[in-house]
Amino acid sequence: MKAPTRLAGTLILAMAFLSCLRPESWDPCVQVVPHVTYQCMELGLYKIPGNIPTSAKKLDLSFNPLRRLRSYSFSNFSELQVLDLSRCEIQIIEDDAHQGLKHLSTLILTGNPIQSLAKGAFSGLSSLQTLVAVEINLASLEDFPIGHLKTLKKLNVAHNFINSFKLPEYFANLADLEYLDLSNNKIQNIYHEDLLVLHQMPPFKLSLDLSLNPLDFIQQNAFKEIKLQELTVRSNFNSTDVMKTCIQSLAGLKINQLVLGEFKNERAIKELDKSALEGLCNVSMEEFRLAFLRDFSEDDAGFFHCLANVSRISFLGLNFNKLGGLSKDFRWQYLELANSKFEHFPTLELDSLKTFIFTDNKVLNPFTEVNLPKLEFLDLSRNDLTFKGCCSHSDLGTTRLKHLDLSFNDAITMSSNFLGLEQLEHLDFQHSTLKQASDFSVFLSLKNLLYLDISYTNTRIVFHGIFDGLFSLRVLKMAGNSFQDNFLPSIFTNMTSLTSLDVSKCQLERVSQGAFGSLPNLRLLNMSRNNLLFLDTLPYQSLHSLRILDCSFNRIVAFTRQELPLFPSSLASLNLTENHFACVCEHLSFLQWVKDHRHLLVDSEQMLCVNPSEMQGVPVLSFRNSTCQMNKTAVAVSVLSVLVISVVAVLVYKFYFHLMLLAGCKQYGRGESTYDAFVIYSSQDEDWVRNELVKNLEEGVPPFHLCLHYRDFIPGVAIAANIIQEGFHKSRKVIVVVSRHFIQSRWCIFEYEIAQTWQFLSSRAGIIFIVLQKVEKSLLRQQVELYRLLSRNTYLEWEDSGLGRHIFWRRLRKALLDGKAWIPERTADAESSQHSATTPT
Numbered sequence: 001m002k003a004p005t006r007l008a009g010t011l012i013l014a015m016a017f018l019s020c021l022r023p024e025s026w027d028p029c030v031q032v033v034p035h036v037t038y039q040c041m042e043l044g045l046y047k048i049p050g051n052i053p054t055s056a057k058k059l060d061l062s063f064n065p066l067r068r069l070r071s072y073s074f075s076n077f078s079e080l081q082v083l084d085l086s087r088c089e090i091q092i093i094e095d096d097a098h099q100g101l102k103h104l105s106t107l108i109l110t111g112n113p114i115q116s117l118a119k120g121a122f123s124g125l126s127s128l129q130t131l132v133a134v135e136i137n138l139a140s141l142e143d144f145p146i147g148h149l150k151t152l153k154k155l156n157v158a159h160n161f162i163n164s165f166k167l168p169e170y171f172a173n174l175a176d177l178e179y180l181d182l183s184n185n186k187i188q189n190i191y192h193e194d195l196l197v198l199h200q201m202p203p204f205k206l207s208l209d210l211s212l213n214p215l216d217f218i219q220q221n222a223f224k225e226i227k228l229q230e231l232t233v234r235s236n237f238n239s240t241d242v243m244k245t246c247i248q249s250l251a252g253l254k255i256n257q258l259v260l261g262e263f264k265n266e267r268a269i270k271e272l273d274k275s276a277l278e279g280l281c282n283v284s285m286e287e288f289r290l291a292f293l294r295d296f297s298e299d300d301a302g303f304f305h306c307l308a309n310v311s312r313i314s315f316l317g318l319n320f321n322k323l324g325g326l327s328k329d330f331r332w333q334y335l336e337l338a339n340s341k342f343e344h345f346p347t348l349e350l351d352s353l354k355t356f357i358f359t360d361n362k363v364l365n366p367f368t369e370v371n372l373p374k375l376e377f378l379d380l381s382r383n384d385l386t387f388k389g390c391c392s393h394s395d396l397g398t399t400r401l402k403h404l405d406l407s408f409n410d411a412i413t414m415s416s417n418f419l420g421l422e423q424l425e426h427l428d429f430q431h432s433t434l435k436q437a438s439d440f441s442v443f444l445s446l447k448n449l450l451y452l453d454i455s456y457t458n459t460r461i462v463f464h465g466i467f468d469g470l471f472s473l474r475v476l477k478m479a480g481n482s483f484q485d486n487f488l489p490s491i492f493t494n495m496t497s498l499t500s501l502d503v504s505k506c507q508l509e510r511v512s513q514g515a516f517g518s519l520p521n522l523r524l525l526n527m528s529r530n531n532l533l534f535l536d537t538l539p540y541q542s543l544h545s546l547r548i549l550d551c552s553f554n555r556i557v558a559f560t561r562q563e564l565p566l567f568p569s570s571l572a573s574l575n576l577t578e579n580h581f582a583c584v585c586e587h588l589s590f591l592q593w594v595k596d597h598r599h600l601l602v603d604s605e606q607m608l609c610v611n612p613s614e615m616q617g618v619p620v621l622s623f624r625n626s627t628c629q630m631n632k633t634a635v636a637v638s639v640l641s642v643l644v645i646s647v648v649a650v651l652v653y654k655f656y657f658h659l660m661l662l663a664g665c666k667q668y669g670r671g672e673s674t675y676d677a678f679v680i681y682s683s684q685d686e687d688w689v690r691n692e693l694v695k696n697l698e699e700g701v702p703p704f705h706l707c708l709h710y711r712d713f714i715p716g717v718a719i720a721a722n723i724i725q726e727g728f729h730k731s732r733k734v735i736v737v738v739s740r741h742f743i744q745s746r747w748c749i750f751e752y753e754i755a756q757t758w759q760f761l762s763s764r765a766g767i768i769f770i771v772l773q774k775v776e777k778s779l780l781r782q783q784v785e786l787y788r789l790l791s792r793n794t795y796l797e798w799e800d801s802g803l804g805r806h807i808f809w810r811r812l813r814k815a816l817l818d819g820k821a822w823i824p825e826r827t828a829d830a831e832s833s834q835h836s837a838t839t840p841t
């Protein structure tokens, strides 16, 4: 028993082990672009997978436990351009590990705890431009074996343990180097000799990032005569004093862009000293950016004079009481103030300023005038500013303005029509509330305007001349506004340059036929998200350049008219998705048009029926022609059948009893008859029937069995049914007692008609007429049929005299005997009496 138990245990262990094994080689990499881009991220790979084609150009091996890069690991991927080895737990990179990657331009080694980096680790990378060696346990640049990478442009060694800014000699070889990121290292001191090699590098080319190093000390003149493209020093100082001395030590630096400050979440300096930035006076720069310094009060702006010769200034995330200390003749051309707090809108007077960007600021007060005579570009968006009067050159002190952005603010009252701002080319008011914009021709003087955005400005267009004067306008965006009566009138007259018009979300229900009458260059028209009920093509017909028409998200059911739509032949894209299409035969021509113009329609498969309810959600394209044809046939068929049925019904109604008779014939066939004769007579003649007919026939020899309704009809059964079932079906013959009363009684005539049918159907010559009393011919003629019969056939005439009676009875008996199952006596007079039957003339 022990052996099997042990075996089972081993098996279980083996299975457990197998299930723990990560499937590696057979776990396929994602082929992003076949033969070019492969993504093998986080697949538990211990080695470079063998199934990647050698043509691969981009390979992402990040988050795999590769642990060690052996020599010639990538020799099979000579085409590789980008190799990502982020967080591969690599501890050892051997000599020639990257040998063969002669086209590699980007190598990413981020997040590997490298302990051993061979001298030849990067040999063979003859085209490498970007090396990302972030967080790789690097302690010094001196030992980093990259001196031979002459093509290197970007070197990122952020987040390491580098504690010296000594740039090794080999940097002199890296003539292409543009960017060196040393941020988040352990550099505390910068000495003059550290930067000597920078003098041997091309001037104004290198950008240096030293952010997040705990800088303590910079040797005087360390940066003297050094020419850099950019230097970033953010969140480096833990006190104003350190900051002050360090900045002073930047003296003599010549630079295109200097970035100072802190990061939003990495602010160490509690209070900024007035003089902290004064060292900037000895730095020569083109552009200065200052970001996220806490408590940057009015007084500290005393350093502004040091920036007098800077042409581009950006202040981000600062607190200003106001922007004081500025002189008119500062050479600032570009000023950006963003994400900052202002107590007042800054009063600016700067003679050279061309661009002023003031966005995302918190300002307590409304916009106040500025005096910027050279201003061309003004962006005041996203400040919740109120503009009490807009806009004229007196507000801005400039007549050169080309770009004005007042979007995402509070209320803007339009009070003057851009007097003195005739140079404007771009005007953006979106998401601010425009007041009085539709009261007069606000834009009348803007004949150079190319772009106008008044989307979502709560503008209700009442005045048709609102866009008068915009002769050059190319783009007009006015989504999210409204029109009087939800009707789009002809307000775009003389805008012959317009190429793009957006009137989406304007609650439009109707469009004037001439709305787009004079827009020969319009290419894009957006009518989306309105309330249009029908697609009327007439307004669009004159748009000879129209390429894109967006009518999505309306309530369009079909075309306005039955005739097919005529769009301009230039139309290339029509968006009709999300409308309320009615997939009914009434709109067959529209539905067919949709099918025929699939190429024109955007997402035509996504155009869904909304009505009728059973078609809801069904693609319009799957509506079938034949449904309607079938429907037509169905309608025709049903009309016909209704007709037939009603005719049949009428006939049935009329000949109900005849049919019952017919049914009865089938049922009873020519079976045994219970009665010898069924007697039809008028109730007025009942006495005669009882006293004469019944007595003589039933009590005579042979006795005949008569069917008399007063006696033989089954009570409770409808009288008509009795007549047929009892009277006709069970009797061999029918005796019709014709009298004046009979002819006058409709009931009797009815019975008689049935009898005739019965006779016809059962083809028995079974009707015996007894004329009880002389009937005037005129009366008889009322019953044409009976008259005809009586005049053609023989009949018995009742005579109340001795001999007459005798003859009558004999003849009647003989007639009744005809066809009787048993014939007890066959007398000669019975034979002869047939001849004496009279035929009235």
Ligand SMILES: *[C@@H]1O[C@H](CO)[C@@H](O)[C@H](O)[C@H]1NC(C)=O
Pocket (backbone or CB within 6 Å): 050, 072, 073, 074, 075, 076
């Ligand atoms: C390169 O490819 C060859 C053949 O395809 C294979 O034998 C060799 O092991 C591969 N080398 C590496 C380092 O993967």
Ligand SMILES: *[C@@H]1O[C@H](CO)[C@@H](O)[C@H](O)[C@H]1NC(C)=O
Pocket (backbone or CB within 6 Å): 188, 214, 216, 238, 239
């Ligand atoms: C600033 O940093 C230095 C070392 O980097 C440290 O000695 C000093 O205490 C720090 N000062 C403050 C105010 O944090």
Ligand SMILES: *[C@@H]1O[C@H](CO)[C@@H](O)[C@H](O)[C@H]1NC(C)=O
Pocket (backbone or CB within 6 Å): 248, 251, 278, 279, 280, 281, 282
């Ligand atoms: C500028 O540098 C000179 C010497 O190079 C020095 O005397 C002067 O104080 C510096 N100015 C400022 C504002 O640091």
Ligand SMILES: *[C@@H]1O[C@H](CO)[C@@H](O)[C@H](O)[C@H]1NC(C)=O
Pocket (backbone or CB within 6 Å): 281, 305, 306, 307, 308, 309
């Ligand atoms: C700005 O330039 C002018 C003349 O070119 C010079 O006199 C002045 O000292 C400079 N100011 C600064 C802060 O560099």
Ligand SMILES: *[C@@H]1O[C@H](CO)[C@@H](O)[C@H](O)[C@H]1NC(C)=O
Pocket (backbone or CB within 6 Å): 468, 469, 493, 494
């Ligand atoms: C449009 O222009 C024509 C001539 O260019 C002019 O006669 C007409 O008045 C203009 N219409 C409007 C509404 O400006």
Ligand SMILES: *[C@@H]1O[C@H](CO)[C@@H](O)[C@H](O)[C@H]1NC(C)=O
Pocket (backbone or CB within 6 Å): 479, 502, 504, 505, 526, 527, 528, 529, 548, 550
């Ligand atoms: C039309 O405007 C809507 C929103 O108003 C937008 O989603 C859509 O992309 C625009 N269509 C085109 C063709 O630009």
Ligand SMILES: *[C@@H]1O[C@H](CO)[C@@H](O)[C@H](O)[C@H]1NC(C)=O
Pocket (backbone or CB within 6 Å): 528, 550, 552, 553, 573, 575, 602
């Ligand atoms: C309609 O289709 C066009 C072209 O594909 C697209 O740009 C536009 O965004 C669509 N409209 C909406 C409202 O999605």
Ligand SMILES: *[C@@H]1O[C@H](CO)[C@@H](O)[C@H](O)[C@H]1NC(C)=O
Pocket (backbone or CB within 6 Å): 592, 625, 626
């Ligand atoms: C649908 O009917 C139209 C005529 O109304 C015809 O031209 C077209 O070919 C038909 N299409 C199909 C798919 O039957």
